[in-house]
Amino acid sequence: xxxxxxxxxxxxATPLLIAAVGELVVERSGVLNLGVEGMxxxxxxxxFAVANQTxxxxxxxxxxxxxxxxxxxxxxxxxxxLVANQVAxxxxxxxxxxxxxxxxxxxxxxVPGLKIPSLYIPGLSDIPFIGPVLFQQDAIxxxxxxxxxxxxxxxxxTRLGLVLRAVGDNHNSAxxxxxxxxxxxxxxxxFGGACAGLAGSYMSxxxxxxxxxxxxxxxxxxxxxxxxxxxxLPLRVVAGAYLFGAVSVLNLHAQxxxxxxxxxQLLSSLPYLATILVLVLISxxxxxxxxxxxxxLGKPFVPDR
Amino acid sequence: xxxxxxxxxxTLLDARGLTKRFGDILANDNVDxxxxxxxIHALLGExxxxxxxxxxxxxGSLQPDGGEILWQGKRVDIxxxxxxxxxxxxxxxxxxxxxEALNVVENxxxxxxNPGRMSDLAERIESVSRDYGLPLNPSDIVADLPVGIRQxxxxxxxxxxxxxxxxxxxxxxxxTPQEADQLFLTLQRLASEGCAVLYISHRLEExxxxxxxxxxxxxxxxxxxxxxxxxxxxxxxxxxxGADVASVSAGARTPQIGETRLALSNLTARAxxxxxxALNGISLDLRAGEVVSIAGVxxxxxxxxxxxxSGEMPVAPQMIRIDGKPCGSKSITxxxxxxxxxxxxxxxxxxxxxxxxxxxxxxxxxxxxGDGLTSGGFVSTARANGMEKxxxxxxxxRMSHDDPEAxxxxxxxxxxxxxxxxxxxxxxVLVVNQPTWGVDAGAAALIRQxxxxxxxxxxxxxxxxxxxxxxxxISDRIAVISRGYLSEAEPAEDMNRERxxxxxxxxxxxxxxxx
Numbered sequence: 001x002x003x004x005x006x007x008x009x010x011x012x013a014t015p016l017l018i019a020a021v022g023e024l025v026v027e028r029s030g031v032l033n034l035g036v037e038g039m040x041x042x043x044x045x046x047x048f049a050v051a052n053q054t055x056x057x058x059x060x061x062x063x064x065x066x067x068x069x070x071x072x073x074x075x076x077x078x079x080x081x082l083v084a085n086q087v088a089x090x091x092x093x094x095x096x097x098x099x100x101x102x103x104x105x106x107x108x109x110x111v112p113g114l115k116i117p118s119l120y121i122p123g124l125s126d127i128p129f130i131g132p133v134l135f136q137q138d139a140i141x142x143x144x145x146x147x148x149x150x151x152x153x154x155x156x157x158t159r160l161g162l163v164l165r166a167v168g169d170n171h172n173s174a175x176x177x178x179x180x181x182x183x184x185x186x187x188x189x190x191f192g193g194a195c196a197g198l199a200g201s202y203m204s205x206x207x208x209x210x211x212x213x214x215x216x217x218x219x220x221x222x223x224x225x226x227x228x229x230x231x232x233l234p235l236r237v238v239a240g241a242y243l244f245g246a247v248s249v250l251n252l253h254a255q256x257x258x259x260x261x262x263x264x265q266l267l268s269s270l271p272y273l274a275t276i277l278v279l280v281l282i283s284x285x286x287x288x289x290x291x292x293x294x295x296x297l298g299k300p301f302v303p304d305r
Numbered sequence: 306x307x308x309x310x311x312x313x314x315x316t317l318l319d320a321r322g323l324t325k326r327f328g329d330i331l332a333n334d335n336v337d338x339x340x341x342x343x344x345i346h347a348l349l350g351e352x353x354x355x356x357x358x359x360x361x362x363x364x365g366s367l368q369p370d371g372g373e374i375l376w377q378g379k380r381v382d383i384x385x386x387x388x389x390x391x392x393x394x395x396x397x398x399x400x401x402x403x404x405e406a407l408n409v410v411e412n413x414x415x416x417x418x419n420p421g422r423m424s425d426l427a428e429r430i431e432s433v434s435r436d437y438g439l440p441l442n443p444s445d446i447v448a449d450l451p452v453g454i455r456q457x458x459x460x461x462x463x464x465x466x467x468x469x470x471x472x473x474x475x476x477x478x479x480x481t482p483q484e485a486d487q488l489f490l491t492l493q494r495l496a497s498e499g500c501a502v503l504y505i506s507h508r509l510e511e512x513x514x515x516x517x518x519x520x521x522x523x524x525x526x527x528x529x530x531x532x533x534x535x536x537x538x539x540x541x542x543x544x545x546x547g548a549d550v551a552s553v554s555a556g557a558r559t560p561q562i563g564e565t566r567l568a569l570s571n572l573t574a575r576a577x578x579x580x581x582x583a584l585n586g587i588s589l590d591l592r593a594g595e596v597v598s599i600a601g602v603x604x605x606x607x608x609x610x611x612x613x614x615s616g617e618m619p620v621a622p623q624m625i626r627i628d629g630k631p632c633g634s635k636s637i638t639x640x641x642x643x644x645x646x647x648x649x650x651x652x653x654x655x656x657x658x659x660x661x662x663x664x665x666x667x668x669x670x671x672x673x674x675g676d677g678l679t680s681g682g683f684v685s686t687a688r689a690n691g692m693e694k695x696x697x698x699x700x701x702x703r704m705s706h707d708d709p710e711a712x713x714x715x716x717x718x719x720x721x722x723x724x725x726x727x728x729x730x731x732x733x734v735l736v737v738n739q740p741t742w743g744v745d746a747g748a749a750a751l752i753r754q755x756x757x758x759x760x761x762x763x764x765x766x767x768x769x770x771x772x773x774x775x776x777x778x779i780s781d782r783i784a785v786i787s788r789g790y791l792s793e794a795e796p797a798e799d800m801n802r803e804r805x806x807x808x809x810x811x812x813x814x815x816x817x818x819x820x
Contacts, residue, residue, distance in 0.1 A: 159420070166404050166415050173402035176366060177416050178386030291406045291446060 005249060006133050010141060011207050013245030015199040018144045019223035020237045021151050022195020027227055028155065029188035030168035030296035031079065034090025036196050037220025038097025039071040043200025045101040048108055048211045057116035061140070061201045068197020069190050071097060076189040080182050083300045098214060105211045113209035116140070140202045147195065152234040164188060168294030171301040181301050196220065229279030231289045240279050247271040315341045317470055317501050318363065322372035325358050332358040334525040335372070340470060345492055345502045347512045347533055349545050350522035351745035356505050360472045364396045365389040387418065395468035397459045397476055405448040409441055413462045434461045437491050452603050453484045460491065471495065472503045477511060481602055482773065482806035489515050509538035521545055542746055563593030566765035567734045568626040574613055582606035584613065587791040589784060591734065591765040596757060597794050598768045598776040600805050601786035607769045608650065610786065611738045615647040616640050627734055638673045644733035648724055650742065656723040659712035664689040666711055667726055674730060692729070700725035701751060717748040724752050728759055735759060738769040753779050773802060787813035
């Protein structure tokens with residue numbers, strides 16, 4: 001029983017984690033992309049469609065990543081090259097993604113899906129309890145952990161990460177030192193799109209292997225909130241995503257249990273309340289939060305030449 | 306005086322006929338400039354004369370529209386700042402190009418092409434900074450550091466690039482006199498090692514003191530070159546402006562001092578954010594007929610003090626009294642009705658709304674002061690327009706057409722307008738933060754004279770400024786603010802630069818703690 005719960009927690013947390021880590025990189029570069037939900041749902045539908053047509057889950061995942069990046073490229077072109085308002089453009093991107101995915105997905109409603117296989121590592125996967133939980137997941141779960149580790153290392157230990165943080169902290173200074181603010185931001189936005197697309201494909205190829213309209217159900221927005229509440233720190237994003245996943249799974253179990261006499265509405269809101277509460281508590285250190293908040297977040301940049 | 310044949314074997318940078326155009330404005334018009342090795346070369350000119358544009362072309366931030374740059378005799382295209390750094394040109398910016406959320410090593414690493422390992426770089430920073438007498442702690446976060454140290458970071462960053470030419474844009478405007486002296490020693494040492502310095506400053510005394518050669522720009526053109534050591538600040542100023550600059554007359558140096566109009570007693574406020582300064586028991590009596598100045602390095606509580614007096618930051622009622630009435634918790638409009646007037650430091654965005662016309666900006670601060678600008682909730686545009694014309698004429702605010710938006714005015718003209726708008730009321734108490742920041746010599750003289758005249762007519766004037774020349778020119782009494790502590794206001798004739806500098810560097814703090 002406990003093993004099964006743990007398995008569902010991991011599957012619930014993985015899409016949030018991947019989308020949030022991508023958006024974290026975008027926001028660290030000083031861009032606010034509210035279109036995560038739209039990019040995610042596009043990833044979900046394109047991933048499902050390609051896997052269905054080709055019979056290959058792997059191709060589906062790559063197509064989903066491409067779809068997320070295409071959406072992100074549109075966003076980047078509008079807000080970075082044409083300097084459109086980031087908030088309005090991000091919202092429009094979500095609306096576009098929701099509508100367009102419904103159009104593409106119409107033919108796939110009710111079509112049985114294809115689940116990407118779990119990995120099997122001889123020996124390790126056979127260990128009781130630990131094996132199924134840690135070593136029998138599908139590849140995307142491991143990619144998610146790898147992403148967090150790579151992003152955390154890159155942000156704080158490499159020159160690339162330093163430049164990214166510098167651009168997000170003060171784009172005028174970065175420009176004065178000769179860094180191409182627009183290029184750095186465009187690449188960050190593309191990375192965010194790739195992550196959102198990957199998270200979307202996890203929804204339609206692993207979490208619930210089918211296509212249902214609007215199946216991301218606000219997970220893009222949760223991912224956005226996680227980034228803010230985790231003070232733009234990758235490891236806290238992991239904590240937030242897993243907490244949210246855990247409480248939402250527990251809530252389902254509690255609702256199924258007859259002896260629990262709590263209104264179901266209250267139980268359904270628990271994941272949101274618990275995640276916000278915990279992340280607010282751990283971000284109580286205002287100094288740390290201030291130092292980590294990208295000072296140029298959402299501000300347009302136009303080079304003076 | 307103009308030397309046509311300055312270029313020779315020692316020539317480092319030779320700019321010929323540089324031209325840069327922004328829309329209709331010719332920012333640089335056929336500028337020739339020669340910089341030799343080991344020379345501290347001053348670049349002088351009023352605001353808008355084209356100094357910043359010129360140095361940005363040397364540093365690769367801007368591309369010239371015409372002319373050429375020769376570096377050590379070879380023609381070069383400086384496409385971006387990285388290319389400039391590769392040639393050996395470094396720059397210390399006027400508004401620092403630092404990243405507040407990053408630490409010292411990270412800030413410096415960003416400007417180096419191959420910074421190597423962070424721990425090695427930290428060691429290099431420590432040794433170079435100690436060597437030049439500019440000690441730095443590599444792991445400090447920039448947001449925690451005062452301005453003087455931030456400039457050190459910029460300079461050390463430049464030095465680590467081993468440049469042959471360092472461009473400095475108004476480096477001393479944020480330093481105490483002692484810090485400036487330390488900087489001059491560093492510059493002289495660099496020059497003796499063969500490094501050239503291109504030095505932009507408004508402070509003619511220091512140009513005369515340390516520069517070997519000066520080029521003067523006016524309206525984008527080189528109007529003259531000279532050896533500043535052989536000139537006086539007055540002759541340098543007249544070369545910049547193209548006419549003699551009127552000096553400010555203080556009128557009766559022993560003014561008729563009347564009763565207290567603004568009283569601060571034990572004014573205390575906590576820091577609102579981690580990057581703000583707390584105010585610690587500030588007391589000051591400002592009396593009718595006098596100009597009192599508060600000197601200090603930027604970021605020592607000047608903004609917070611101004612906000613408390615103007616009413617933007619409420620404090621306990623008894624801490625501030627205007628003409629005897631406690632008003633620490635009253636609104637800014639209430640205080641204006643008591644004949645107080647306030648001019649904040651930032652003219653565009655705080656002192657005036659950029660997108661509103663000047664007449665509308667007048668309504669914003671004067672709607673409740675009995676000028677008849679509003680009645681029954683309606684604004685009288687006719688009256689506002691009338692006042693706009695009056696202020697424009699009285700304070701010589703120059704504009705291209707009638708009643709423009711605030712953002713279309715140049716800095717100096719807008720400053721004349723925001724100061725004029727308040728002076729026009731004949732306020733009983735006037736508090737001005739940085740009255741002439743970034744304003745050219747002519748406009749500054751006009752504003753300073755107006756402040757003195759207002760005080761002599763029986764008002765009390767409080768000036769918060771970082772410009773010591775200005776403070777000594779206009780003040781009857783001088784106090785110094787340091788880390789939120791205010792020193793006792795002493796008669797200007799008893800003060801000198803050294804004493805003010807010591808108070809700036811922490812003396813005011815010590816005095817405040819004892820009291």
